[in-house]
Every structure is written in C-alpha cells, then in structure tokens.
Amino acid sequence: GAVVSQHPSWVICKSGTSVKIECRSLDFQATTMFWYRQFPKQSLMLMATSNEGSKATYEQGVEKDKFLINHASLTLSTLTVTSAHPEDSSFYICSAGWQGGSTNEKLFFGSGTQLSVL
C-alpha cells in the first residue's frame, strides 16, 4: 500500500523554540494532507487540512500562527510548532489523501511524532 513517511518520530525541545515535523507521501501525490494531535488519554483530533498550493484550513480552537502548515508540493507537508510550550507536548500525526481524500480508503497515515517540550 501507499507509504507516508513522517519524521522525526520523537523530539524533545526547549520551551520557546520551534519544531518542524515533515510528512512525505513516498509513492503517490497527496492532494490533501491532514494534521492530527492527540493528548494523553484523549482522541486524535484534527488540527488542520491543507491542499497543495493553498492555505491550510484550521479547526476551531487551533492557532494558525502557532501551528504553521506548509504544503508546497504534492509529496510534502510540514507542520511547524512555533515558540513551543510544555502544553504543546503531544503526539502529532499526519495523513495524506489521494484524489481529494474524500474516501477514507485513500487516506494514508504517517507513524506520528511525539513532541515533548521542556
């Protein structure tokens, strides 16, 4: 099946620094990419949806200036957590959609990034 590569898988950073997470579709062109976040004992929550070449659409309550999403090509999307704080510590996971991603069989997930902010 299709492969989505996400890295780093684990990162520790100091409070106030920025962290970039990459999500690559390795063998298909992802027209849509989704970024999710999961706090301990909570559900995976959609943060934002991005279409290649367009600005991301953020879910309610997600700060777009803090979580910068770039989807400059059909195979790469990045999530940058700017000025990270301990409350941003979470598990972040991306998924890449093919041909609009409107049918969930065409959604392929990365392996996730565990972010710890000290």
Added chain:
Amino acid sequence: GNSVTQMEGPVTLSEEAFLTINCTYTATGYPSLFWYVQYPGEGLQLLLKATKADDKGSNKGFEATYRKETTSFHLEKGSVQVSDSAVYFCALILTNFGNEKLTFGTGTRLTIIP
C-alpha cells in the same frame, strides 16, 4: 457533535484468547464506521469498515458489526496472535456534502503475550 468512545486500555491477553474492544459513537446523522490499527513504528492502517446499519466489516480475522440500535461497533477476534499487538482506533465519518472528517476514539493498546 460527533464523538467516539472506546474502551480504555491497555488490554493484555494471552495468545489464542478471544478479543473484544468496545466502541460506541454519537453522531447527528448516519455515519460510516471504521477500525484502524497502528502497529509499532508504523502509521495507522484501515483494518475494516461498515457503512450502514447491520453491515459487518471483517479483515485478518477481525470483525465488527454496525449496530444502530446500540450505536456500537465493537471489534472482535476469536483467537488473537502475538502479531495482533498494536493500538486500535475506532473512528467515524459523517458525510456532509464533502465535509468529511474522521472522528477518532482514544485508541486501545492491545498486547498479546505468548
């Protein structure tokens, strides 16, 4: 709003035991229901799905039946193997004229011991 509630883990079973992971949902319409599995170091993969009431999804020996009357989609397997150790996520999509977003449960970590 839409939500998915699944049993908290972790769940530890012996090989060949019977598995049930409970999942219930709340939705304002008629959702499609899914189970995803995440093996260590890998991304989430679709395990099975059901798109309407009384449908049964099945794959790799796992089954789940869409029960509208109890708003449930419990995952079952008759005889688990060590290779089934993973995190399992229940999820739903409520089709809304193109605004289709996956709503996930919290995930249940399953460990099978030989």
